[in-house]
Amino acid sequence: MQTPKDETLGLDGAATLLRLGHEAMKDLIDRGEVPAVRLNQKHTVMLREDLIEFLRSEGRRQAAERKKSAIGTRPAANTPGSLPTRRASKSRRTELPDLRAHEQADHQS
Template identity: 45%
Template structure:
């Protein structure tokens, strides 16, 4: 069965929409059932989606993901160093005696 929509057809069935979004049929049904993608259910076997609605969904999700990526701290930022908990030893007496001799 050919799941490719006609080039000038603005509508798709669930399988065509799933193929368009590179999803499985079950995932496509979940998007429709959750209301994330608008669709018209004609009956239990036939659901119609508009190509423009799928494109709008991809744009919206892509922009949201890009915004989340931009808001993250850069990965290559240097790690912050912990402050030293003890003070450096006083080596004055050691240096006056000549050290290791």
């Protein structure tokens, strides 16, 4: 059974739970992305369930972004020709440019 202390985390405990550094955790709190209560200048307390909810919502948001960006970049799996194709290489110049017009202009001036 969880004790009340297990339901709350300080800054270091929250950073450990989210696998962040101390400063990164403080930045999340300062930006208001993670709910926290500052009891005084030295003590900040967060609910474990709020941190877990932050992970859930941020994970869903990022997954939706990845899915959205992937939709336009690949064909649907059930379409003909949906096998991976090689990227077309950039065409390389095989002939030298004709510089005669430039040479004539240089001699006339």
